[in-house]
Amino acid sequence: MNHLEARAGHPGAGHPGAANPEVSVIIPVYNEEEGLAALFARLYPALDALGTSYEVILINDGSRDRSAAMLADQFHVRPDTTRVVLLNGNYGQHMAILAGFAQSRGDIVITLDADLQNPPEEIGKLIEKMRDGYDYVGSIRKQRQDSLWRRKASQMMNRLRERITRIKMTDQGCMLRAYSRRIIDTINVCGEVNTFIPALAYTFAQNPTEIEVAHEERFAGESKYSLYSLIRLNFDLVTGFSVVPLQWLSFIGVILSLGSAALFVLLLVRRFIVGAEVQGVFTLFAITFFLLGVIIFALGLLGEYVGRIYQQVRARPRYLIQAVLEQHDGMPAVPGMNRSGAAQ
Template sequence: MKITIVIPVYNSSRFLDKTLKAVDDQKNISNWDLELILVEDGSPDNSFEVIEKLSDHYGYIKAVKLSRNFGHQIAVKTGLSYSTGDYIAIIDDDLQDPPSLLPRFFQELDNGYEVAYGVRKKRKESEAKKLAYTSFYRLLNSISDTKIPLDSGDFCVMTKNIKDKMLSLNEQNPYLRGIRAWVGYKQVGVEYERSGRIEGESGYSLKKLIKIAKDGIFSFSSLPLQIISLLGNIGLFISCVFTIFTVIRYFNNKIDVAGYTTLIIMIMFFNSILLISLGIIGEYIYRIYNEVRNRPYTIIEKTINI
C-alpha cells in the first residue's frame, strides 16, 4: 500500500524540520512506502529553501512552490492533484495533527471506509477562537444542503477513489471538508485531542478565516438567498402595517406636517434591506464570474522530484 501525505507549508521554515522528523519517525515505525508532498504556499520566509535542503535528506519528498499565496485550501488541492498513493492523508505543518495518529485513521480504511476524518474533541486555543469555531461549524451544519460533520477539519485520510472524485469538482474557491462530505461514500469520524502548535503563530488571519467561512456557507447553502426573501417579507409586513396606520390617521384627520422622523426611519430601514440583498446577490454573482473565467486555480513556480 503506497501512502501519500500532503502538507501545505506556510511560513514554517523555523520548525519544518521537526515536522518532517515526526513524519519520518512514524514512517519507520509503520514501514510505509511513503510519498510526502509539500506545497509551499507563497511564504514570506525561506520555507522553500528549507524544503530543498530537507529533500536531500528525505528522498521521498516531492515539493511544489506556488507563485504566490493562494490560500490553504488551494494549497491542499494542489497537493492532492500530485498524489499517487493508494491512501492519502492531509495534515498541517505545525504538528497540531501529528503523524503518529495516522495509523488509527488508516486502520479505518482497512476496515472498508473510504474516508476517515478527524473530529476535534479538544482544542488548545483561546476561548474566543474555540467559541467562534464551534459556533460556525454548528451554523454551517444547520443551514447546509450537505451535512458536514461537526468539529471536523481538513485532517483526514482517504482512498485514491475519493481523491479523484474530489478533484473532479474543479471549483475556484474550494471548501474541501464540504466537498469531501458532498462526495459521499462510506465515511467515519475519529475523535482526537488537537495539540497546540509546536512553534510560531497560525497563518490563518481573521481575513482568511472569514474567507473560508464564506466559502463554506455560499458553496453549500442556499440560505443567504432565502434571507433576501425573508427580509423582503419583513419589509412588506412593516409597509402594510404602516400603510394601515397612515390610512386610519388620514380618516381621523390626524395627518399633519409632522412625520419627518418616521419617514427617515422607513427610508433607512428599506435601504438597508436593499443593500444587504444586493450584497448577497453580488457575492453569488462574483463566484459565478470567478468560475466562468476558467482561470487555473493556482500557478506553479517550481517543483522538486516531480
C-alpha cells in the same frame, strides 16, 4: 471489495517511495521555517512505524521565508518518500492542498497542517479507519489548545454552517483528514475556483465517519488565518455549498413587503381619522434606514454569488506550479534553485 482492495497488488506496494504507495500525506507550507525541522523529526518516524508504503507531498505556498529551501533540503534527505511542489505565489491553504491532490498517487490521502497542532502520530488512526471500509475520515480535536474566543467562535460557526449547508461535520476547522482515491479523483476534476475541501469531499463521500484526535499548541510562529481570513473562509463555505442564504433573503423580502404594506394601510387610515400629523417622523426614518440596511446586505449577498460565478467563468488557473522536486528511476530530479527556493 472496498476502495483499498480495488488497487491491491499495484506496483510498489511493498516499500516507502514506491510508484503507487498506499498512503499520500499532503502538507501545505506557508512561512513555517521555524517549525519545519520539528515537523520532519516527528513525521517520518511516525510514517515509517506504520509499516506501509507512503509518500509525503510538501507544497510551498509562496513562502517568503526559508521554507522553500528547507523543503528542498528535506527532499534531498529522503528523496525516496518525499516530493516537493513549489507554487509560484501564495494561493491559500486549500488551493495548495488541491495542488497536492493533483500530484498524489496513494490509495489513501491524508491532509495535515505543518504547524504540529495535529500530531503526525495520529495519522495511523485515520489509516486504520480507512482500512475498515470508510471512504472519508474526518477528525475532531479533543482538548483544543486554541484561545477561548476562537473555540467558542468555531463552535458557533460550526453549528451555523451545518444548519445552512446540511453538511454534518463536527469540527470543520481541523484539516487532519483522510480521503479515498475515488474522492480525490473526483475533486481533481471539479475545477471549482473557490472551495472548502473537507465539505466538498463530504458531499462525495458514500461512507464517511469521524474520530477524535489529539490537539497540541502550535510549535512555532502564529496562525496564518487572520480574523478577516476566517470570516472570508466561512463565507466562501456557506455560499459555495448552499443557496439557503438566498432563500432566507427571499423570505425576509416577503415578510418586509407584507409589513410595509400593513404599515402603509395603518398610516393611511390614521390620516383619514386623525388628519395630517408630523409625529412619528423619526420612527419612519428608523424604519427607512433599517430597510436600506437590508437592501445593502441583500445586494452584498447577491454580489457574492455573482462574484463566484464571474471567477468561475473566467476559467483562470487555480494555481501555477513553479517546480516539482521528485525522484525518477531512483535518481532525484531537481530543477536549478537558489536558496530562496526560486527556480532559475
